[in-house]
Amino acid sequence: MTIRPSRSWIVLGLVAVMALSLALVGCGKQLSGSVTVGGSTTVQPLAQALADAFQGKHPDVGITVAGGGTAAGIKGANEGTFDIGAASRELKSSEPALITHLLAKDGIGIITSPGNPITGLTKAQVVDIFKGTITNWKDVGGPNHAIDVFVRESGSGTRAAFQELVMGSENITSSALQQTSSGGIKQAVSGDSYAIGFESLAYVDSSIKALDIDGVSATQENAKDGTYPIVRPLYFLTKEQPTGLVKDFIDFCQSAEGQQVAEDNGYIAVK
């Protein structure tokens, strides 16, 4: 019986030595360890690109990037499932108070298939289409055909940002067709000449067309200088002030180098 305490002391001592040596190694800019990032599917490609760049510089670091949606990102960061949560909208006052780290900004494009003759709409027309008072393309100067309205599922950060920035207090029509991912919206709208939807500008490529809003074309430049009206922030979320590796990663993301990665991937740099 007298042996037990002394044994546990030895174990404790060993652990302390190991921790100390790890800490010492950490001081020498040899970063190692792992970080889990998860949440918004809009932020996911950006977070992955940043993680790849960071791991390129520090090969001993492992960064896991998961999706799940903004709601999951907030929940995960608050409960500790994720070291860093990802959100593609402002946090609401009713949500847990987390520390936000502005990562980049992202324009939301109002998209149609490239075959649609419409090239632009006013913001008021967009609201009327998504709330269901305009249901035919001819009412906005297009062909005489019903509009197929595509939206994301409730819980999506892109949908919440669209609701906040465009719809305000108006409700999205229950006739709207739902897709459960950014990729799903893109696929659905690209194949249907009478469809309309909303999508992160970073996802827009030649298979879909982003409409001009109030005469301003939906480009990264216009979103950056503030003339394009539908722009939302992308955040990393942490429960506490970040320390250690988490802090190093977030600092990297906000550095000039990280911001360049954001810009290369179609997002708007904030620094």
Added chain:
Amino acid sequence: MRARYLIDRTSRTLLLACAFLTLVVLAAIAVYTFMFALPAIREVGLWHFLFGGVWRPSEDPTVEGLYGILPMIVGSVVVTLGALMVAVPLGIGCAILLAEVAPQRVRQFLRPAVELLVGIPSVVYGLVGLVIVVPLVRRIDGPGLSVAAGIIVLAVMILPTIVSISEDSIRAVPKSHREGALALGATHWQAIWRVLLPSARSGIVASVVLGMGRAIGEAMALIMVLGMTTKIPSSLFSPASTLAGMIAAEAPEASGVHRSALFAMSVVLFLLIIVINGVALVVMRRGNRAQGVG
């Protein structure tokens, strides 16, 4: 001798434990689903929940969400019945062909092909539906993602279940029935229609019920081709959503009352399936008793 006795006893206990575990899992699922469903039903009210026409979940406590699942119930029922209306005649026809009409060589090729269809994962059906069926429906009317597309995809999905079980039950009809009919001067078709099909009735009903079970619980393929609107469909070409589809689509990001409402939706789905299976059991028992088989 003693060792053998021990092995015998242990294996029996092990098997009993396995059976018991299944029951525990079933009970746990049922209890938890009901438990998580309660808050939503309490908040929304059973009547408004079942017969409310507007589904507008809210993650923001300052905005009240609306949780009426009537559009999804209607969607589930319409799409499942539609799929059955397409798949049952086709499936039974195919089963008759395989059991009675087709030459051995055709059967040897067709039967494994049908069985292979059962093993295809539902996402694959969804994907094929999205790429092939949806654009075809769009040419007729509407956005393509529609009740019609859902019915076609589901019908193909449940066809193999109906074909293979119906064929087995037609084959299981005693030879004497068939030979007796033919000996009395019935044509082949008369024998099939008047003798074989009625004798195989309980098996055929079972195949339809299994198909229905698969159809009503299907989520993935339908999310991809149905459009998932939260509105009661007005025609075959308008989009719709189903209970299972909505649960699968929204569960990952739901919290609070919304999440509880999804659990309440699963309870409804659960009860719907129990009712369907119950009705089928009764029909099958009656069928058997009428023939003096069961």
